[in-house]
Amino acid sequence: MTTTSFETDYVIVGGGSAGCTLAARLSEDSATSVTLLEAGGRDWNPWIHVPIGYGKTIVDPSLNWRYETEKGAEIADRPMYWARGKVLGGSSSINGLLYVRGQAGDYDHWRQLGNAGWSYEDVLPYFKKAENQENGADEFHGDDGPLAVSNLRERNPLCDAFIDSAVEAGIPRNDDFNGANQEGIGYYQITTRNARRCSAAVAYLHPASKRPNLRVVTKAAAEKIIFEGTKAVGVQYEQGGRSVIVRARREVILSAGSIASPQLLMLSGVGPAAHLAEFGIPVVADVAGVGENLQDHYGAIITYKSRLPLTVNDIMTSPVRQVKAGLEYLLFRKGPLTISAAQVGAFVKSGPQATTPDIQFLFQTFSHDEYDAGLHKFSGFANVVCPVRPESRGTLKLRSASAKDSPSMQPNYLAAEADRRILVDAMKISRKVAERAAIRSHIVAEYSPGPQVQSDDELLAYARETGLSIAHQVGTCKMGQDAMAVVDETLKVRGVQNLRVVDASIMPTLVSGNTNAPTIMIAEKAADMIRRQSL
Template sequence: METIEEVFDYIIIGAGSAGAVLANRLSADERTRVLLLEAGKPNNIWTRIPIGFGRLIENPDANWCYSAEPEENTNGRRMPVPRGKLLGGSSAINGMIFVRGQSLDYDTWAQLGNRGWSYREVLPFFQKMEQFDGGDEEYRGRSGPLRVTEIPEVEPLYQAILDASQQAGLPFNSDYNGASQEGVSISQTTISRGRRQSTAHCYLEPAKTRSNLKIISEALADCLLFEGSRCVGVSYSRRGTVHKARAGREVIVSAGSVKSPQLLELSGIGQSSRLRNLGIDVVHDLAGVGENLRDHYAPRMRWRIGARGFTYNDKARGLGIVREAFKFFFKRTGLLGLPAAPVRAFFRTRGGLESPDACIGWFPLLVAPGYRIDEESGITTFTHPLRSESTGSIHIGSDDPYVQPEINFNFLSSPPDAEITLHGIRMTREIMGMPAMQHLQVEEIFPNPGLQDDDELMAWVKQTAETTYHPVGTCKMGSDPLAVVDERLRVHGLTGLRVADASIMPTLSSGNTNAPSIMIGEKASEMILADAA
């Protein structure tokens, strides 16, 4: 095999939500040479139409298509763990829902000892990333690269859900990314004029012609290179050739919550006994690599809608799909422009809480196996705790970089997660039973209204729930024995190496994780440039 060596200032591994931001910001100064390595392909046709996410979720051309180890609280199922594998990473295959989380999330990170990560301190990065026309300027950004929009059309079905939620006691919230998250809202999305706003589109497109930025796709980083405790580069494979690239300043690992810990372990950074057992030379013993895995585990409920014409199962039937296609091409709305859940609610499951601890999302159709539109007309809902406390792990079981690491979620191991989930199911039922929903002739299909007992409902959750694709925390930031990076995202005990992606979150953000991952990319870029000055 041939070996080629090139030298850069910064090498970024992974062109996802965080990595693409870093590539753009670090290469803004034309004197700085940046290499961005991405294991996946440059793009995929289905990323262009929002509803294409149904065609990406099991598509190995754009998705790592991992699966989790069987575990007790998933009834021994191998849960699918989709992750983006192309420029834009998971931002290019995700459900396009835009949720920052709560101020409490970031204040908690700061309280854990991470200076610079309080809500007040991360807010400027959330503002810097986005271009959003609504909301209050105190909270929202107007001129960032990522266009954020509200669903353009509040359909009668969405209005009924908004009204029913208010009848159940939730306030209407016109901006859950503003002063407060609480209430029921129309979703904000990373869709603009019918086009998905992935980080590939918003951050890489404008930067890709810079002569100082080299973007190499289909390049799998398989090992970090060290001189003593300093990371000096990376070895990567592309089409059967092994390459080496050197970093004069730093290597930044942005391979996501599954593959960042994998790459560290393959490179000899992690639990030393685990690495030695696999024959890997230990560069640095770091107990937390791959630990602290958190995700949102969410049961999906299915509801029949008897009244005709409200759901997309009805609207897309027969020639209706042609009408939907016209609607999308002329107005950029309708079925083809849908994100994962156009209506969502954030609420508290008990008294004494400062802010919401659970959410519900509504999707205006029933989906059949294989992500096809169901013959039956209805709605799908999901619910989950916002800041799940159950923690699991991701570790390599092989020294082969092409073998997926073992993912053990350990879902529901923290009792409050189960309690909040049960409350979410009951809250969904309450809302769906409100007078504002009556004209829709709503009927619960799944689980079934007869299932009322906590134990029975929990058994159903274990049989059927899935993740909402938000794994975080496997290279967590902090200063405790399980922390992998410090508050400036430098890997503890080593130099020249940072991790910047969803894996550094010490705890889950209250909602979807794309916006926080982009924020991490923005903040990491600023810290790296400041440290180099």
């Protein structure tokens, strides 16, 4: 049975990084009513809030959509596992906690594509507005925003040795990837406060949740946008076995992410007309770019066996060390349970042809193969390397006319020759670092790909067969001026009224690094644009 339950000024679909930010900012105006719909539940699971808990949440079906892509021709005919958050906070509640903005040139490029107001100079104030930087405010950082950005509390000797070896190999030291220059190696900063995860829900939504003009509805799976002609007037969602319609007096805003936002658009009649016709979906607006331009970071893992039992693997295979680590965290908020998915990062150039860094390192004091298999049983650590501005483009399409069926996703990893070349270069540079004395003294042997893999062709074959998604899917509702653009520079969906998309799917190109901080920035900027329009 379908019922019209209530009206509100704004309906936001998706309680992830963007949705939580938007809901909190728009509800600051007490005269404005905001409803946030989240398909998952509340963020009550304790593993969400312990930093190292991502090791559990990344495979937990109660918190994670656990998407699987189509098989990829260039990745040994494998499907790829995509972890995406199904809980308040979205993927910011299950991610690896890294705070990385990308390069100034990423945003200047967005502006050059015709997106006025999205240059680095334009977006920097929104990064600063969001940020509560432990090291204090300066030209690049803010210290009074909701999102806590902290230094790592756990400094493993392996990390220092890797940094020292990289510097010896010619990579400059950089203590702030989000400052004047991204290039170099150093420790990542992470989104924690007092050694607890600072998700978008913790940073933005929880402080706003007692406002009478903000309604948060969980376990509310959006089914379609309701249109009157080409005007979005509400959202139909399913909760507890019944369909409910919430009407929007001002706007419907999709913040469901790079997978669900384009899917919901197409289910609602906004997308490529020929594709919608395959499923008998009436066309509201023929927008060819919905589901196109899919981009993600694809990484290869170089794994080492450690000479000393300094790794997280060693802790997880020892009940005594597990108890010690747990007590250290509970009593002092220190120790290995405070770490992020990678502790040391580097942004390096693949060669003289690169004008800015085109490779990212994610150095980890643990090692694993498939996520579901858990950590290796030996002392191990790893470096994940990936090209940061991939040229490969994929697609997202419907499987059916039901929101219950996940879409068909084909990322086309490594389809572009440049991506293959840069990935091989990245592995070779990582190996050169591992040959230097400081980290070499900790290495028993390279476990994978192993010393038998040497040529470029062998390295590429290894990367094809074992590489993984870094879970940075973007671009499927891209912002722009060309025929494949889905939203304009104000994030309004083309061909319809009162409908915006505000999440990572609007990125025309993938930023040079992790995507959580840029997604929150997008929502901060969108909130300002929406408020200005309503004045």
